[in-house]
Amino acid sequence: MPAKAAASDRELTAMERLLALNRKTPGKPARPTEAEIRSIPLSQLTPNPDQPRRAFDDASLDELADSIRARGVIQPLLVRPLPAEADRYEIVVGERRFVAAGRAGLETVPCIVRPLDERETFILSIAENVAREDLSPLDEAAAYRRMLDAGYAAHQGEIAQLIGVHRTRVNHKLRLLELDPRIQEHLRQNPAHTLSMTHLEALARLQPGDPQFSLYLAAVEQDVSTREIQARVEALLTRDAPRPATAARSAFVLESGARVVVYPNRYVLRVPRPTEEPLDLPHIVRDLEGILVELRSRLDRA
Numbered sequence: 001m002p003a004k005a006a007a008s009d010r011e012l013t014a015m016e017r018l019l020a021l022n023r024k025t026p027g028k029p030a031r032p033t034e035a036e037i038r039s040i041p042l043s044q045l046t047p048n049p050d051q052p053r054r055a056f057d058d059a060s061l062d063e064l065a066d067s068i069r070a071r072g073v074i075q076p077l078l079v080r081p082l083p084a085e086a087d088r089y090e091i092v093v094g095e096r097r098f099v100a101a102g103r104a105g106l107e108t109v110p111c112i113v114r115p116l117d118e119r120e121t122f123i124l125s126i127a128e129n130v131a132r133e134d135l136s137p138l139d140e141a142a143a144y145r146r147m148l149d150a151g152y153a154a155h156q157g158e159i160a161q162l163i164g165v166h167r168t169r170v171n172h173k174l175r176l177l178e179l180d181p182r183i184q185e186h187l188r189q190n191p192a193h194t195l196s197m198t199h200l201e202a203l204a205r206l207q208p209g210d211p212q213f214s215l216y217l218a219a220v221e222q223d224v225s226t227r228e229i230q231a232r233v234e235a236l237l238t239r240d241a242p243r244p245a246t247a248a249r250s251a252f253v254l255e256s257g258a259r260v261v262v263y264p265n266r267y268v269l270r271v272p273r274p275t276e277e278p279l280d281l282p283h284i285v286r287d288l289e290g291i292l293v294e295l296r297s298r299l300d301r302a
Helices: 009-022 058-071 095-103 118-131 137-149 156-163 167-178 181-189 197-203 210-222 226-240 281-301
Strands: 037-041 077-081 089-093 108-113 250-253 259-262 267-270
Touching: 058 095, 077 118, 089 095, 089 118, 095 108, 118 137, 118 156, 137 156, 137 167, 137 181, 156 167, 167 197, 181 210, 197 210, 197 226, 210 226
Parallel strands: 077 108
Antiparallel strands: 037 108, 077 089, 250 259, 259 267
């Protein structure tokens, strides 16, 4: 493999955006130059313990290893020196390439070395994974939550600006952390059966608990559509919504079985009828005329 590998224009453009966070001198280009890319032995590299991506697909790693055997490592890794260990580097961006290179039998990989602090390292790692769509929804949500909790970002808008996504995406991902823990565990254990974000966002409107979890399992096992999930969620929310206090009322029942309920600002007339009875206007008129006769009779006796 050549000592230095050039990245594609698209990959370098992405790298330039990521490295702009580490720009120390105004006007200094962030795009890595050929001179900055150097070969480093795999034995001198160590994975980032705070890597936001928690799992790598084994089959895709084998595919990447085959590609590396054929073409080498196209895009260099981004690493930072470990201050406590001489000639040792921590991987900031490119752990998947690092693992695949080992499987491909390489001894060295092309790297860009930059002095990065903990905040910059974490943000760059998230941004790279998000740009490649390598993070699961929950891993991405957990990474955003850590940015807030660790003070790496003050609010969701700053997360969006640093990572290069829309603020709505950050908000929707963070809401996934409010799902029932059983749902979160199932999503982590069964990534191949993960529902769409639209499904999960609809479910996140419910409080964690059995109804939410049962609806999630139904969506997974029965391939329920997004529209149906949204309708079921709406039905549960309506069912569980607090009912308004009933206004003071009085009621009386007529001999015909009709019931008159009187409220402060209206009255309601309920007339029982057999379900199999055909509904027609003349019948309704006869019912109302009979009720009117009975009401007048009561009025005369009052």
